Amino acid sequence: MAEEMLAQMGDNMTRYPTGFGQWLIAAGFALGPVKEVAILGKFESPQTQDLVDTLWKQYQPRLVTAISNEGKGTPKLLEDRFLIDNQPTAYICQGFVCHQPINTPKELAKQLR
Numbered sequence: 001m002a003e004e005m006l007a008q009m010g011d012n013m014t015r016y017p018t019g020f021g022q023w024l025i026a027a028g029f030a031l032g033p034v035k036e037v038a039i040l041g042k043f044e045s046p047q048t049q050d051l052v053d054t055l056w057k058q059y060q061p062r063l064v065t066a067i068s069n070e071g072k073g074t075p076k077l078l079e080d081r082f083l084i085d086n087q088p089t090a091y092i093c094q095g096f097v098c099h100q101p102i103n104t105p106k107e108l109a110k111q112l113r
Helices: 002-015 021-031 046-056 105-112
Strands: 035-040 063-068 089-094
Touching: 002 021, 035 046, 046 105, 089 105
Parallel strands: 035 063
Antiparallel strands: 035 089
């Protein structure tokens, strides 16, 4: 249904892009690929903030992010995620497949590329 709706809006998005910003975002997500990032760690922790800062350092189109103190509950991206070595941890996934969890901003930047 979503693809059909996007196809119907294609001409309008092309002719009037500034009036169809959200439709263009939806089209971008439909074209993929979409990366999913879950970050676990105490918000006040400098190590957690370093991971978050690395995530937002550059524009990341088609990125879905969930950040949590505990990694429980919703959204589903946070389920079954744990701290590694009791340190703030990031999980980068794409197409339901996740890389190894990481603890450093350097590794996060590397996996995001």
